[in-house]
Amino acid sequence: MERSRAAGLPCGASCAAIHGAGTATIPCHDGPFRGTSVKKDDQKNFVIFAVLAALILFGWPQIAHWVFPQQQPAPVKIEGGKTTPVTNPGADPAADSPKAMRDRQSVLAETPRVQIETPKLRGSINLKGARIDDLVLVQYAETVAKNSPPIRLLSPGGAKGAYFAQFGWQGAGVAAPDANTIWQASGNRLTPTTPVTLSAQSPTGQVFRIELSVDANYMFNVRQTVANLGNVPISVTPFALVSRAEKSTDVDQYVAHVGPIAVSQGAANYVNYSEVDAGTKAFSTTGGWVGYTDHYWLTAVVPDQRLPVQLQQRQTPAKSYQADYQTAAPLSVAPGKKITYSSHFFAGAKEVKLLEDYQSKLGIVLFDRAIDWGWFGLIEIPIFYYLDWLFRLVKNFGVAIILLTITIRALLFPIAQRQFASMAKMRAVQPKMKALQERHKDDKPRQQQEIMKLYKEEKVNPLAGCLPILLQIPIMFALYKVLLLTIEMRHQPFVLWIHDLSAPDPLLVLNLFGLLNFTPPSFLAIGVIPILLGISMYFQFKLNPAPMDDMQKQIFSIMPWMLMFLMAPFAVGLQVYWITSNVLTMAQQWLLYRQHPALKEPVKKEAKAK
Known part of the structure; x- marks a missing residue:
């Protein structure tokens, strides 16, 4: 445990990694277990991270195929730059032909x-x-x-x-x-x-x-x-x-x-x-x-x-x-x-x-x-009814999803405010915590005791930054299931080439948006909307204070693009939710940074513990 924490992967880093769900992305702490960062260890850990990233990238389609609700194939494809409807993959065109069992x-x-x-x-x-x-x-x-x-x-x-x-x-x-x-x-x-x-x-x-x-x-x-x-x-x-x-012909899965x-x-x-x-x-x-x-x-x-x-x-x-x-x-x-x-x-x-x-x-x-609502039915059903009400109000499901995102962010804004205040306190005690880590680097139990004592004296909570993320995870998953499981979302258009918000983006980059006559493999089927998602996550991470640890910097630089690949096969409606949430997050961070300017200042060098 201590070794992995020394690699610079505290709670805040893991929170930020999934922060596209829409909260302030401040690393909650460098962690009482961080220890002294060693160059050699950083290189080793980065190699491990790269290998794991590759496994996730290429293994994710197989995992998602079983764990997550099956994605509906895009109802259109882009050929020669034009939108062409796709025949129902579950339908057998020969069913009524003489070759069928019987006409x-x-x-x-x-x-x-x-x-x-x-x-x-x-x-x-x-x-x-x-x-x-x-x-x-x-x-x-x-x-x-x-x-x-x-x-x-x-x-x-x-x-x-x-x-x-x-x-x-x-x-x-x-x-x-x-x-x-x-x-x-x-x-x-x-x-x-x-x-x-x-x-x-x-x-x-x-x-x-x-x-x-x-x-x-x-x-x-x-x-x-x-x-x-x-x-x-x-x-x-x-x-x-x-x-x-x-x-x-539909696929039976764990949650659908x-x-x-x-x-x-x-x-x-x-x-x-x-x-x-x-x-x-x-x-x-x-x-x-x-x-x-x-x-x-x-x-x-x-x-x-x-x-x-x-x-x-x-x-x-x-x-x-x-x-x-x-x-x-x-x-x-x-x-x-x-x-x-x-x-x-x-x-x-x-x-x-x-x-x-x-x-x-x-x-x-x-x-x-x-x-099959599953475990999150208590969240999914209210989300469905609210989203359906918004749709009847604005007559466009994409706009309804954007309004839903704004509503969720508004409800979570007070929590984000408390999170920023806690992070400001956490950042203020960083020099003292560094000094304690250095002073007791050879006595880990004593180091833990002193750091916990410091938290108590300064009245800070190192886990406060993770609470909004924990609230967002079930909301994200619930919205995903609502988009995929409820027929009310089926074949609902948004704008331009988006004809079905419950299906993946059909406008793929690798075949030049349909100008080339081939379909990329699923893990490389990156559409325009997933790219916009990756860009929004990149700028959101850039808005955060730069991590002090080189390993965290490397992870944060790669994470937006990894998430772009992982999210590409998912429903466009979910990606619209995430992009909107990222934009709102950046606006919220700008506002809260003005209230807590200390969060943008570099952490001072640790003072020698007395």
Whole structure:
């Protein structure tokens, strides 16, 4: 520990290294552990630092790929100096071609259907098997191109990317409808104002009905009814399932779940596909739901929240994935009687407010957990709502992010003032601390005691400079997740070539802004915005008092450009936040230096301790 501190890497240096988050970048102290700097040690430590920097630079993409939310590919690329939309990387252009498993349109035409039409959905219900297996999200396009097709969420079995929901019954001694049953429909169009009832007659004397209604968003209400027209009691178990032939093309990561999900016993279970491959995952609960989540989309079957059910995530013999539920106990139906079981099916975009509305109004347990907020949810959700309010106010998300930055900096300004005052005191006691270090250089425990005594006498806190940084780290990470996880930020433009603030900057320097026909590797894909970020960090560091230690000077000279490379693959919106924060930091430092001019003065030579 003492050896590393002697290299000149005190708390203040580590704070300044990440100071782009936006606080005053004054090294908080040279540290009671600093000791005497030795030229040879400095050279050795600089070599170590250079090696570590290289490892970070080239290893960061692999680390970030798993730890951080997956970056959305830029919706445009620059070719020949012009902006060109990029096709959706998750879409398969051959999906509807003769080379696909089967042509989707041909599969759709093979069975009778009821059309689905809402302000946000278009598709159809397959009357064979009572499946909702054809659905597109009309308000969300695959790319930013004007003629981009809408996002397709569900596809029928037999077509590439089969993905559908089905409702039915199981029961001993009952010929319940199955996947081959052709249901009769009460109408040919399901809209928010025109519900549809599907019915089927059983040869054992039962009538099965599925009453379907849909709201103006993405929620289907499902009422399954069994009327027993036979002479003996029957027992039936209602079920619902979501079947998915393929895994999501989105990447499942540590802090951004993509894949199977089940809410059980008041907790959200984010299940990996690999876990389902290893065996069925079962959950017993009263209140909950089960389904699949993509980066922005969700399908979920929601049982009656008042009755116990068994939720399952499983792999079928055909190697597709199935999320389903069934009631924990069969329901008895006496002759001449009927029973009804109510449930819901969600298929659509994970819009924050909408999920919360369904949770509160329909009583769906933890429905908002479809968005993997993670540990910083208490910070992320308020940031989202404030940012969304600013966006509705100014109609530009980039401007909203700038206003958010100004707000955060204004809230932290009193802390920064106290930080500067503490740093001024810290700088004033530097000569005394140097003298103590020199006097007790051969007795480290005594040196520690004397320095701590000096801090107490002078009423200074050597860690005060790190507090604003510690506050900014969760804010930065929370904003990053808000930009990447919430669909409200998807495809939101800023200015000029920035068409999506949740994606990296597409205007790359190494291919001369698109004039050269090649794409640099990810760790060299430096855009204009990341360069502006590096420049802002450089001038911010230059505004700080020059470190007394040569090693710190070398680190501070390299750090802005390292951070530029590390931040380049991140969302432009986050970089806009950081650049704005750096500019505000420089203005704040100029103001506070006027209040504490001693911080700009060089530290006096240490006096000999008495």
